[in-house]
Amino acid sequence: MNKLVNAVLLLAALSIGTVVHASEPYTLNAGDMLSISVWNEDALQKEVVILPDGTISFPLAGQINAKDKTVVEVETELKEKLSEYISDPVVNVTVNRVSGNTVHILGKVQTPGSFGMSQPLDAMQALSLAGGLTTYAKENDIIILRRDGMKQQIIPVYYANIKQGKSLESNVLLESGDVIIIP
Secondary structure (H helix, E strand, O other), rough: HHHHHHHHHHHHHHHHHHHHOOOOOOOOOOOOEEEEEEEOOOOEEEEOOOOOOOOEEOOOOEEEEEOOOOHHHHHHHHHHOOOOOOOOOOOOEEEOOOOOEEEEEEEEEOOOOEOOOOEEEEHHHHHHHOEEEEOOOOOOEEEEEEOOOOEEEEEEOOOHHHHHOHHHOOOOOOOOOOEEEOO
């Protein structure tokens, strides 16, 4: 009975965390593919991939930084740049593929590798995508490596505690590029 209660509490906590973060707008990442069009301008319709440095190039607008921006922010910047050449341009940007939004899982999981995030994921959800931990994984020694510019941050994940409904704050929401290491 105690295990059932813990499982229900864990699922409730995981779902609450996901709902809270699901309303945040998606920010673009290197590798994402965008479709950009300007209304009534046939020559200004193009698919672009965000380059590793975070930029895209578009005719008349030149090169702009798209990484870590929302679609609306990219539309606004393109509209401002195109306004020099076109009277009141109507710019539409859509995300065709979120290839740049990935996390990497290494170590003692069933299926290590890189996983695309088409929705917000926390550490437990990502470990589930990798098939779960293997028998000899050290459940409370899991870390997430997160790069912030030139610095790296280490974030502990207490898997065994989370399964018991404890240390839920260590079930962090993942960011693109995070590396989860399971010893």
